[in-house]
Amino acid sequence: MGKSRMEAFSDGVIAIIVTIMVLEMKAPEGTSWEIMKPLVPKFLSYGLSFLGVAIYWVNHHHLVHTISRVTPGILWANINLLFWLSLVPVATAWMGENHFEKTTVTAYAVLCLLCAVAYNILQKAIVSGNKKNQIVNDVVRPMGYKEIGSIMLYSLSIPVAHFINPVISGFMFLTVSLLWLIPDKKIEKALND
Amino acid sequence: MGKSRMEAFSDGVIAIIVTIMVLEMKAPEGTSWEIMKPLVPKFLSYGLSFLGVAIYWVNHHHLVHTISRVTPGILWANINLLFWLSLVPVATAWMGENHFEKTTVTAYAVLCLLCAVAYNILQKAIVSGNKKNQIVNDVVRPMGYKEIGSIMLYSLSIPVAHFINPVISGFMFLTVSLLWLIPDKKIEKALND
Amino acid sequence: MGKSRMEAFSDGVIAIIVTIMVLEMKAPEGTSWEIMKPLVPKFLSYGLSFLGVAIYWVNHHHLVHTISRVTPGILWANINLLFWLSLVPVATAWMGENHFEKTTVTAYAVLCLLCAVAYNILQKAIVSGNKKNQIVNDVVRPMGYKEIGSIMLYSLSIPVAHFINPVISGFMFLTVSLLWLIPDKKIEKALND
């Protein structure tokens, strides 16, 4: 199993996830500007998820680029990540349609956490399947502040959404996105060397 | 017809099948946790099919990797497999929406059997189109316990769903998935040698 | 503009067309076998279109394989073909939902004709953009019995559906498909030489 085909399959699935999300934004019935108002939370919800999934794509690419050997473990850790990502459109639609109501934001936060954990499992699978790979050992193995920060922020955003204020959780999601916006410089540097 | 384009087309179709399935999981109306309960069987049904189609993707890749010549027979056996796989989302939705009711599970079992038979036809087409290919002769030709076991389990799951208990059929589907989870070691070994 | 990217884009669009068609086959409400009866014409309609679009994919691939130079004319003739193909899912759904009622079959026949004409325009664009290419001159330039037969059968199927019997038109569609089932041997032979 070459990594190029795993990349191609992941790219396909992520491209579809990113694009079908917008299908949930139905054209409003009627033609006044008033009627577009309820679209605003849907639009924000869509924008947030588009950004989030795009970030997964960028970082996934960097991560997989370091691999020299695809084991069945890596393959299934990758499919596991794609599975949780594929649920993002439903969670996004639920949150957007209900104007960031607290139950829906809590569900969204749980899903974000599951995706982040799945990403970490993929990292672990890559490390244990590429033990002789210098770049993997140096760059992928040590859990950085990004990985730890994301898991902590997502974990925290669950009770925050439920007990305090879902809007704060929204800003926590955004914070995680900003952490990952710039693709991992360590990987880029290691690959260039 | 190079095999790389057949792979690319198959990857595209399978990636879309896997991802549009989730479109059937509509965002629930309302925002209580109660309301998510009917989503549970849909989610299980989706998870089962996601796993099943992902397994087809992994094994399809291994199988096609052995080919040295793409004949029209292989091409159409492949399109035939994609056709039956493309019906998985509808069958999954029907089963999930009706909480694994026996008629829907029976229909799902019939579709699983048809997909498995289509996969076997593809194997046969590959064998008869690549007679001089050593790997195909050694690894693809002999029907293994996996192929026979899958066809038998799916065949059995049809009357089991209809006359005994659809939940047992569900576990039979899962058993077949577990059989195929690890991609074929014989192929991997033969390719490495 | 390399032809590989034109191929990749066409593959993507065709793979999506083929797969979203099945989205029109909604899971029936209720769980009796009775309830599946109205699915039968939808299924036949879907099968017919799946076969038709898959055939376009196979032959499109063979055709594009002969090209040595992609001109803007070829590029836009290709996009024109994809446009008409993208309407196949709607026409398929209309025909299937209405049990091959004559108006819907007539509309489907018109669309088939438009796709076939678009394919011919693409062939012409390839010929006029690759004048020095031997294979194009020998194999793509002369209109064969397949091209003429398809256009004639589709043209005929329009009045047949409207004035005589839509089922006869259905068999005419199938006849065209069978004509094209085996990818063009002339091209295959020319490429091998």
Added chain:
Amino acid sequence: MGKSRMEAFSDGVIAIIVTIMVLEMKAPEGTSWEIMKPLVPKFLSYGLSFLGVAIYWVNHHHLVHTISRVTPGILWANINLLFWLSLVPVATAWMGENHFEKTTVTAYAVLCLLCAVAYNILQKAIVSGNKKNQIVNDVVRPMGYKEIGSIMLYSLSIPVAHFINPVISGFMFLTVSLLWLIPDKKIEKALND
């Protein structure tokens, strides 16, 4: 981050956008020709957007082809463009369903402008990330009459749709499309030299 993967991801997203748009054209209920009349504005709206997005694909390809280095800035400018393009299907459906009513055409015009601006931002990001690249400096840097004309026409089409006549705006969209129909000859020439 190689540019080939950025191209592949963009191709995937654009292919999906172009194809899911047609999902908005639901099969009409009933079977008379009368019933197809309301489909005409939807069809026109779809055709306009299909052409527009296809043009983005063609020109995007030419633009990216000149790049020698993919910076994070280029990556995110590209994702930004894909985001706005992904909203085209909703705007198209809204405009088509409401027979080019002025509010919907105004919204469509605003989206067209945003896409055009996003494309310009991508051009700027490419220029500032590839300063030593001769082709980028010669061909991509100077804003041509096409870029300026598009932005001006789209900007103008917003008040025209709202205050004068949405049909005139429709023709302005078409004019922009015709401007870009032929892929940039400067780039093609520069690449050939």
